[in-house]
Amino acid sequence: xxxxxxxxxxxxxxxxxxxxxxxxxxxxxxxxxxxxxxxxxxxxxxxxxxxxxxxxxxxxxxxxxxxxxxxxxxxxxxxxxxxxxxxxxxxxxxxxxxxxxxxxxxxxxxxxxxxxxxxxxxxxxxxxxxxxxxxxxxxxxxxxxxxxxxxxxxxxxxxxxxxxxxxxxxxxxxxxxxxxxxxxxxxxxxxxxxxxxxxxxxxxx
Amino acid sequence: xxxxxxxxxxxxxxxxxxxxxxxxxxxxxxxxxxxxxxxxxxxxxxxxxxxxxxxxxxxxxxxxxxxxxxxxxxxxxxxxxxxxxxxxxxxxxxxxxxxxxxxxxxxxxxxxxxxxxxxxxxxxxxxxxxxxxxxxxxxxxxxxxxxxxxxxxxxxxxxxxxxxxxxxxxxxxxxxxxxxxxxxxxxxxxxxxxxxxxxxxxxxxxxxxxxxxxxxxxxxxxxxxxxxxxxxxxxxxxxxxxxxxxxxxxxxxxxxxxxxxxxxxxxxxxxxxxxxxxxxxxxxxxxxxxxxxxxxx
Numbered sequence: 295x296x297x298x299x300x301x302x303x304x305x306x307x308x309x310x311x312x313x314x315x316x317x318x319x320x321x322x323x324x325x326x327x328x329x330x331x332x333x334x335x336x337x338x339x340x341x342x343x344x345x346x347x348x349x350x351x352x353x354x355x356x357x358x359x360x361x362x363x364x365x366x367x368x369x370x371x372x373x374x375x376x377x378x379x380x381x382x383x384x385x386x387x388x389x390x391x392x393x394x395x396x397x398x399x400x401x402x403x404x405x406x407x408x409x410x411x412x413x414x415x416x417x418x419x420x421x422x423x424x425x426x427x428x429x430x431x432x433x434x435x436x437x438x439x440x441x442x443x444x445x446x447x448x449x450x451x452x453x454x455x456x457x458x459x460x461x462x463x464x465x466x467x468x469x470x471x472x473x474x475x476x477x478x479x480x481x482x483x484x485x486x487x488x489x490x491x492x493x494x495x496x497x498x499x
Numbered sequence: 500x501x502x503x504x505x506x507x508x509x510x511x512x513x514x515x516x517x518x519x520x521x522x523x524x525x526x527x528x529x530x531x532x533x534x535x536x537x538x539x540x541x542x543x544x545x546x547x548x549x550x551x552x553x554x555x556x557x558x559x560x561x562x563x564x565x566x567x568x569x570x571x572x573x574x575x576x577x578x579x580x581x582x583x584x585x586x587x588x589x590x591x592x593x594x595x596x597x598x599x600x601x602x603x604x605x606x607x608x609x610x611x612x613x614x615x616x617x618x619x620x621x622x623x624x625x626x627x628x629x630x631x632x633x634x635x636x637x638x639x640x641x642x643x644x645x646x647x648x649x650x651x652x653x654x655x656x657x658x659x660x661x662x663x664x665x666x667x668x669x670x671x672x673x674x675x676x677x678x679x680x681x682x683x684x685x686x687x688x689x690x691x692x693x694x695x696x697x698x699x700x701x702x703x704x705x706x707x708x709x710x711x712x713x714x715x716x717x718x719x720x721x722x723x724x725x726x727x728x729x730x731x732x733x734x735x736x737x738x739x740x741x742x743x744x745x746x747x748x749x750x751x752x753x754x755x756x757x758x759x760x761x762x763x764x765x766x767x768x769x770x771x772x773x774x775x776x777x778x779x780x781x782x783x784x785x786x787x788x789x790x791x792x793x794x795x796x
Contacts, residue, residue: 331743332548334541335710338681341537346528353525360526364536371540372547440519459517487513490520495511 322387330378341371344391347461351392354456356399357445366402370395384470389463393471396453403449436494443493447486454479455486538678545707677707680714689722709735713744720751729755746775750783762791 320328320336322343328336345367352366373394381390444452454472457463458479465483469476511519680695696715700708712735719728732752736745753768765787772784 333710333743334544334677334707335681335714337544338537338541338678341540342533342681342685345533345537349528350525354520354523358526363526364532368536368540368543372543375544375547436519437523441523444520444523455520460521487516491511491516494516 323381323383326374326378326381326387329375330381337375340374340387344388345371347388348391348395351456351461352395352399354444354460355396355452356403358441362402366395366399369398369402373398385467389457389467389471392457392461392463396449396457396472400449400453439494440490443490446493447489451482451486451489454482455490458483459487534678534682538675541678541707677711680711680718684714684718684721689718690724693718693722693724693727709739709742709744712738713742713748716748717751720755725755725758729759746772746777746780746784750775750780750787753784753787757787757790757794762794766791 320339322340325336325340325343329340348367348370349363352363352370356362356366370391374391377394381387385393444456447455454468457468457472458465465476465479469479472479676695676699680692680699683689683692683695693715696711696718699711700715712731716728716731716735719725719731722728729752732748732755735742736748736752739745742748749768749772753765753772756762756765756768769784769787769791772780775781775784
């Protein structure tokens with residue numbers, strides 16, 4: 295940044311050079327580094343930037359109950375705040391936050407009392423009739439099946455599928471944050487797709 | 500969907516499967532609700548930080564007291580044991596008639612020492628128990644333990660969205676105003692942002708006050724209210740001379756002084772920013788010094 299000064303006589307207005315680096319202009323990594331130092335403004339900016347993505351990720355992971363999603367978002371960000379000093383840059387900040395969210399969700403779901411099994415939920419969905427002309431209703435039913443099937447997947451398979459297929463995170467990066475070999479990631483994605491397909495198409499036997 | 504339907508079955512290939520899963524809409528995450536959650540989250544973090552500091556300092560003080568008590572008791576026990584040995588040694592010699600009268604006194608003192616010693620030992624485990632708690636209080640690179648939430652009694656383990664703080668009714672120490680200021684700053688409404696940061700900084704000093712004062716000055720600068728910005732940043736530097744933002748504030752103030760035709764004072768501000776850790780701040784300070792040097796006197 296260089297200031298310019300006129301060469302002729304008379305008072306010269308030097309253009310104001312503002313210091314760059316408002317949190318809104320900083321990268322995710324810079325914001326996270328600032329958070330690790332206790333910068334509240336950076337923490338707020340990181341929250342603003344990542345919370346919509348985290349909301350979408352958690353809705354795919356844990357369902358669509360709003361109160362539950364709100365709690366999971368908050369719990370994840372508290373964990374992000376505490377873990378900020380440990381970020382090593384082996385993945386993007388977004389992927390790293392997703393991995394934290396996956397662990398938070400795992401504990402949450404493990405503690406949750408599930409009265410109905412996933413197959414019970416699927417059993418309540420009607421089997422798609424053959425040759426039904428109302429495509430929009432059929433599509434809605436398919437979406438309901440998909441949501442229930444996602445919930446029915448084992449947690450590890452679901453996390454890997456959501457990260458790699460739905461959030462478009464590269465397998466190498468997912469492997470780094472999930473602390474598994476890259477081959478395991480691809481295997482899990484394959485198994486998740488197969489299980490998902492079976493759950494949607496076959497339903498309970 | 501491809502494939503003939505057969506008894507309700509449809510054949511989905513991988514691409515269709517993923518597309519279908521991606522098309523699932525998430526529940527609505529309204530901006531207003533996100534802002535409320537953001538405010539609640541920052542308040543939670545503030546509570547965690549102050550709670551950790553309080554517990555850590557209280558734990559240290561308690562451990563010091565317990566160690567002191569233990570030391571005094573040990574010293575007392577040692578003195579009592581020494582007195583007992585001395586008394587025993589004197590009892591073993593042929594005693595004059597008044598000697599036996601001393602024995603009950605020494606014997607009376609002896610039981611006191613063993614009674615005190617177990618108490619000292621009993622305190623040690625408590626002191627040790629404090630250590631793991633204090634260590635656990637320090638931020639660790641682990642995931643959240645929602646039960647550490649300190650913003651009020653909540654029956655739900657993950658209830659970190661403190662609904663009492665919606666609208667800032669619970670007195671969140673300026674968090675709501677700060678959040679509004681931040682939102683306004685991001686959307687370019689600098690005057691509104693400056694006013695909100697001013698409200699956030701008013702009242703009792705809290706962890707957001709320093710940030711709020713700095714951003715008030717920055718927002719005023721961006722709003723073109725240069726005189727007010729200069730005053731705000733001067734106040735910030737006077738109040739927080741060791742702030743991590745002192746370099747940035749000095750540079751902004753320096754440029755304001757250049758604009759106001761005060762090159763001497765501007766130069767002082769730029770010089771103070773030359774040792775800032777951030778290269779962008781140092782660079783701006785150097786540019787400011789160049790500008791001051793080049794400006795006609």
